[in-house]
Amino acid sequence: xxxxxxxxxxxxxxxxxxxxxxxxxxxxxxxxxxxxxxxxxxxxxxxxxxxxxxxxxxxxxxxxxxxxxxxxxxxxxxxxxxxxxxxxxxxxxxxxxxxxxxxxxxxxxxxxxxxxxxxxxxxxxxxxxxxxxxxxxxxxxxxxxxxxxxxxxxxxxxxxxxxxxxxxxxxxxxxxxxxxxxxxxxxxxxxxxxxxxxxxxxxxxxxxxxxxxxxxxxxxxxxxxxxxxxxxxxxxxxxxxxxxxxxxxxxxxxxxxxxxxxxxxxxxxxxxxxxxxxxxxxxxxxxxxxxxxxxxxxxxxxxxxxxxxxxxxxxxxxxxxxxx
Numbered sequence: 414x415x416x417x418x419x420x421x422x423x424x425x426x427x428x429x430x431x432x433x434x435x436x437x438x439x440x441x442x443x444x445x446x447x448x449x450x451x452x453x454x455x456x457x458x459x460x461x462x463x464x465x466x467x468x469x470x471x472x473x474x475x476x477x478x479x480x481x482x483x484x485x486x487x488x489x490x491x492x493x494x495x496x497x498x499x500x501x502x503x504x505x506x507x508x509x510x511x512x513x514x515x516x517x518x519x520x521x522x523x524x525x526x527x528x529x530x531x532x533x534x535x536x537x538x539x540x541x542x543x544x545x546x547x548x549x550x551x552x553x554x555x556x557x558x559x560x561x562x563x564x565x566x567x568x569x570x571x572x573x574x575x576x577x578x579x580x581x582x583x584x585x586x587x588x589x590x591x592x593x594x595x596x597x598x599x600x601x602x603x604x605x606x607x608x609x610x611x612x613x614x615x616x617x618x619x620x621x622x623x624x625x626x627x628x629x630x631x632x633x634x635x636x637x638x639x640x641x642x643x644x645x646x647x648x649x650x651x652x653x654x655x656x657x658x659x660x661x662x663x664x665x666x667x668x669x670x671x672x673x674x675x676x677x678x679x680x681x682x683x684x685x686x687x688x689x690x691x692x693x694x695x696x697x698x699x700x701x702x703x704x705x706x707x708x709x710x711x712x713x714x715x716x717x718x719x720x721x722x723x724x725x726x727x728x729x730x731x732x733x734x735x736x737x
Contacts (some may be wrong), residue, residue: 414437414438414440414477414478414642415439415440415442415475415476415478415482415625416433416439416440416441416442416476416477416478416479416530417442417443417444417471417472417475417476417477417478417479417480417644418433418441418442418443418444418479418480418482418649419431419445419462419480419482419483419510419645420428420444420445420482420483420488420527421442421444421445421449421457421482421486422445422446422447422449422488423445423483423484423488424442424585424586424587424589424591424631425527425588425631425634425635426443426445426480426482426483426527426580427589427591427602428587428589428631428632428635429480429482429633429634429635429638429639430443430452430455431588431589431635431709431725432461432488432632432636432639433642434452434454434551436506437609439642440456440559441453441454441455441456442455442456442457442458442471442476443456443457443467443731444458444459444460444462444471445457445458445459445460445483446459446460446461446462446482446733447459447732456550457547457555458555461506462481462483462502462506462509462510463501463505463506463511465509465512465714466507467677468510468513468703469513469516471513472513472514472516472517473517473518474517474518474519475517475519475520475521475525475570476514476517476521476608476669477521477522478521478523478524478525478589478642479510479514479521479524479525479639480524480525480527480642481507481510481522481524481525481527481566482525482527483502484502484503484504484506484527484559485498485499485503485555485558486501486555486598487554487555487598488598489628491546492553492554492621494692495621496554497559499531499557499732500558501713502558502559502674503555503559503561503562503577504558504561504562504565505524507562507713508565508567510622511524511566511569511575511689512614514520514575514658514674515569515573515575520575521534521575521654521708522574522577522644523560523576523577523578523641523642523644523648524566524576524577524578525577525578525579525580525638525642526562526563526566526577526578526579527558527580527582527638527735528555528559528562528563528579528580528581528582528651529536529555529559529580529581529582529606530543530581530583530584530627530655530697530698530702531551531553531555531556531559531698532547532548532549532551532556532560533547533548533549533550533551533696533697533698533700534550534551534552534553534556534557534560534678534696534697534698534735535550535551535552535696535697535698536550536696536698536700537697538695538696538727539695539696540700540703541646541659541695541700541701542587542628542658542700542702542703543653543697543700543702543703544653544703545581545651545652545653545666545703547697548697550697551698551713554559556698563651566579567579567649569593570648570649576648576649577648577649578641578646578648578649578650578651578652579650579652580637580638580641580651580652580653581651581652581653581654581702582629582634582655582712583626583627583628583629583653583654583655583656583701583702584626584627584628584629584712585600585602585628585629585631585634585664586600586601586602586603586628586630586631586725587602587630587631587721587725587728588631588728588732589631589735590602590603590606590631590634590735591735591736593629600628600687600724601626601628601662601665601723602628602665602669602726604687604688605665605666605669605677605678606669606725606726606729606736607727607736608669608677608678608734609669609672609673609677609726609729609730610729610730610733611736612675613719614675614676614677614678614679615678615679615687615688616631616678616681616685616686616687616688616689617662617678617679617680617681617683617686617687617688617689617690618683618686618690618691619680620679620680620690620691620692620696621662621686621688621689621690621692622662622663623661623692624661624662624690624692625659625660625661625692626659626660626662626699626717626731627655627657627658627659627660627696627700627702628656628660628665628721628722628731629654629655629656629702629715629721630715630722630725631722632721632724633654633656633715633716633721634654636654636713637652637654637707637711637713640711640712640713640736641711645710645712646710646711647710650706650710651706652706652710652711653702653703653706653707654703654704654706655702655703655704655715655720656701656702656718657701657704657715658701658703658718659700660718661685662690664680664718665722668675668718668719668722668723668726669722669726671692671723672723672727672730679731704718723735
């Protein structure tokens with residue numbers, strides 16, 4: 414099976430690539446705008462998803478499965494300084510991938526579009542967990558661009574018979590999360606892992622200690638994506654991928670503390686904090702993700718959160734270079 418990952422050097426796609434590399438029946442190609450280190454048996458192509466000429470060359474021979482994960486993620490400063498980039502990369506880049514996929518020698522058996530829980534945006538305050546049915550009311554340009562790209566993928570499927578599946582991951586953390594040219598805001602688990610590695614407490618606001626979010630280890634998301642790569646679930650479906658409940662920050666902190674020999678956090682005033690989470694956040698993008706559909710169609714369930722977080726903190730302590 415020939416599989417292409419766009420954004421193959423990004424956080425979630427890098428974790429998926431590591432899983433797929435272990436399958437001898439998969440011939441893997443990674444496409445990313447950054448220079449990637451080639452792994453044995455993996456083809457690496459340095460290109461931007463908006464570069465249609467390179468895409469045509471890459472996709473000319475065709476792939477069995479294309480996982481489109483290349484994206485510009487949400488950063489408040491970027492939204493103000495480079496707003497058009499969200500539409501250019503996340504929407505027009507998706508169009509470029511779709512056009513060149515369809516022009517290839519053999520259309521894929523499936524295209525998997527990696528969207529985001531950000532599409533729920535303002536949603537319905539208090540709806541928790543959030544089902545795939547929406548409503549979709551994104552406010553930030555990242556969520557807007559992902560919601561638009563979802564509809565573009567669906568319309569291409571209707572017009573051209575392109576088999577597709579969409580996934581909406583919750584707030585991901587895990588191995589290979591690090592700052593990149595398309596990702597600058599790090600998750601709370603990453604910041605706690607960094608504090609463990611550096612032996613310096615993470616500075617948090619008092620209200621962060623009362624906050625909660627649905628965090629999901631990217632390894633668990635990769636397991637669901639691998640099932641989709643192998644053909645599980647019906648085409649045209651959309652799946653939330655999350656832990657399925659809001660995880661209190663204190664619960665996450667307690668797991669981190671089992672790996673520590675000193676204090677992991679210090680509560681400080683907002684103007685000196687490294688992490689500030691809002692305990693009253695209750696919009697669609699803040700809710701837990703309802704994951705019953707993925708459980709039913711894919712037989713997928715995330716690991717218990719204790720295991721998700723503990724395995725990540727263990728990995729972090731063994732890979733300190735990731736944290737600078």
